[in-house]
Amino acid sequence: MSRKLGLTALSAVAALTLAACGGEGAGSNNNTEDAAPEDLSIGVSMPTQTSERWIADGNAVKEQLEAKGYEVDLQYAGDDIPTQTQQIDQMITQGADALIIAAIDGTALGSQLQAAADEGIPVISYDRLIRDSENVDFYVSFDNFKVGVAQGNALLTGLGLPTEDNPEGTATGPFNIELFAGSLDDNNAFFFFDGAMSVLQPLIDDGTLVVKSGQTEIEQVATLRWQQETAQRRMEDLLTSTYNDGSRVDGVLSPYDGLSRGIITALSNNGYGPTIDSGAQPMPIVTGQDAEIASVKLIADGVQSSTIFKDTRLLAEQAVIAAEAFLEGEEPEANNTEDYDNGVKVVPSYLLDIVTVFADDIQAELVDTGYWTAEEVEAGQAE
Numbered sequence: 001m002s003r004k005l006g007l008t009a010l011s012a013v014a015a016l017t018l019a020a021c022g023g024e025g026a027g028s029n030n031n032t033e034d035a036a037p038e039d040l041s042i043g044v045s046m047p048t049q050t051s052e053r054w055i056a057d058g059n060a061v062k063e064q065l066e067a068k069g070y071e072v073d074l075q076y077a078g079d080d081i082p083t084q085t086q087q088i089d090q091m092i093t094q095g096a097d098a099l100i101i102a103a104i105d106g107t108a109l110g111s112q113l114q115a116a117a118d119e120g121i122p123v124i125s126y127d128r129l130i131r132d133s134e135n136v137d138f139y140v141s142f143d144n145f146k147v148g149v150a151q152g153n154a155l156l157t158g159l160g161l162p163t164e165d166n167p168e169g170t171a172t173g174p175f176n177i178e179l180f181a182g183s184l185d186d187n188n189a190f191f192f193f194d195g196a197m198s199v200l201q202p203l204i205d206d207g208t209l210v211v212k213s214g215q216t217e218i219e220q221v222a223t224l225r226w227q228q229e230t231a232q233r234r235m236e237d238l239l240t241s242t243y244n245d246g247s248r249v250d251g252v253l254s255p256y257d258g259l260s261r262g263i264i265t266a267l268s269n270n271g272y273g274p275t276i277d278s279g280a281q282p283m284p285i286v287t288g289q290d291a292e293i294a295s296v297k298l299i300a301d302g303v304q305s306s307t308i309f310k311d312t313r314l315l316a317e318q319a320v321i322a323a324e325a326f327l328e329g330e331e332p333e334a335n336n337t338e339d340y341d342n343g344v345k346v347v348p349s350y351l352l353d354i355v356t357v358f359a360d361d362i363q364a365e366l367v368d369t370g371y372w373t374a375e376e377v378e379a380g381q382a383e
C-alpha cells in the first residue's frame with residue numbers, strides 16, 4: 001500500500017515537472033497514454049479545398065487515423081487565416097488530444113499553439129512548417145530543398161540541356177526563362193525557390209539561361225496563397241511587357257501545378273502551344289509539383305513538361321505515426337534535426353523523398369502505384 005502511495009506521489013511529481021517544462025514533452029498534462037484510441041480525438045486542420053492535393057491529404061490522414069480507431073475532426077479553412085485560427089481554437093476547446101496542422105500562413109498560429117501547449121496537446125506541423133513558435137512538436141514533410149533542385153533539373157531536362165540525371169542533353173541555349181515562386185507566408189516557398197536556383201543560377205550567370213524580365217528575386221516572383229489566377233495574370237503581364245518584341249519564352253519555373261495551369265493558360269491565350277512539340281510557337285517547358293490530376297493529364301498530352309510527385313498517402317502515414325507516438329507518451333522518430341529552424345527552434349522533422357514525373361513516368365510512378373487510375377489520367381479528373 002505504502003509503496004503504491006509512494007509511486008503515486010512520485011508520478012505526481014514527475015507530471016508536475018513535465019508540465020513545468022511547457023512545450024517540451026507534448027502530452028504532458030494531457031494523460032493519453034492509457035486511453036484507448038476510441039477515446040481520443042485528433043484535430044486535423046487543412047488550408048483549402050480549392051487544391052485537390054489538400055483534399056487528398058485530408059482524406060488520407062482522416063482515413064488512416066480512423067482505421068486506428070481515433071476520432072477525427074477534419075476542417076478546411078478556405079485559405080482564410082481567421083477561419084483557420086478559429087477552427088483550431090475550437091478543436092482545442094472541444095478537447096482535441098493532438099493536432100495535425102497544415103498552415104495557411106506559417107506565422108499566424110502563435111496563440112493557438114500556445115493554447116495547445118498549455119493543454120499539453122501535441123502539435124504536428126503538416127507539410128508546411130509553422131514558424132515563430134516553440135510549441136511545434138514535430139514536422140512531417142518532403143525534402144523541400146530537393147523538390148526545388150528537382151524542379152530546376154526538370155526545367156533543364158525539358159529544354160534539352162545536359163544535367164547530371166540527363167547527361168545526353170545536347171542543347172546549348174541560350175534560352176529565355178521566367179521564374180515563379182509560391183506564397184511568401186509559406187516556409188516551403190523559400191526551400192523550393194532556393195533549391196531551384198541552386199541549379200539555375202550558374203546557368204543564368206554563364207548566359208545559357210536568360211531571365212528576360214530581370215525578375216530573379218523571390219519577392220518579385222512570389223504568388224500570394226499559391227493562386228492560379230495570380231500566376232496567370234503575372235504571366236500575361238510578362239508576355240506583354242517583355243516578350244512583345246518577337247522574342248519567345250522557352251521555359252518557366254513553376255513550383256506548383258496550380259500555378260503551372262495558370263501560366264499555361266496565359267501562354268496558350270497568347271499563341272503558344274498547344275503542346276511542347278507544336279511547330280511554330282511551341283508551349284514553353286513548364287515545371288510543376290504535386291501531380292494534381294488536371295496537370296497529370298496536361299503532361300500526358302504534352303502540354304506541361306513535368307511535375308514533382310509527393311505521395312500524400314505516405315505523408316499522411318508519417319503524420320499518423322507521429323500523432324500516435326505522442327499520444328502513447330513517446331517521441332516520434334525524426335530523420336532530420338537540422339534543416340527546419342522555425343525562427344525559435346529547430347523542429348525535429350521526418351522528410352520523405354520525391355519523384356520527378358515526365359510523360360514517360362506517369363504509368364510507372366502514378367498509375368502502377370495506385371495514386372491515379374489510367375481512367376483518371378485520361379479524363380483529367382479524380383473519380
Ligand code: GAL
Nearest residue numbers: 051053128186188226256290
Ligand atoms: C506547399 C506544398 C506544395 C503545394 C503548395 C500549394 O506548401 O508543399 O506541395 O501544395 O503548398 O498548395
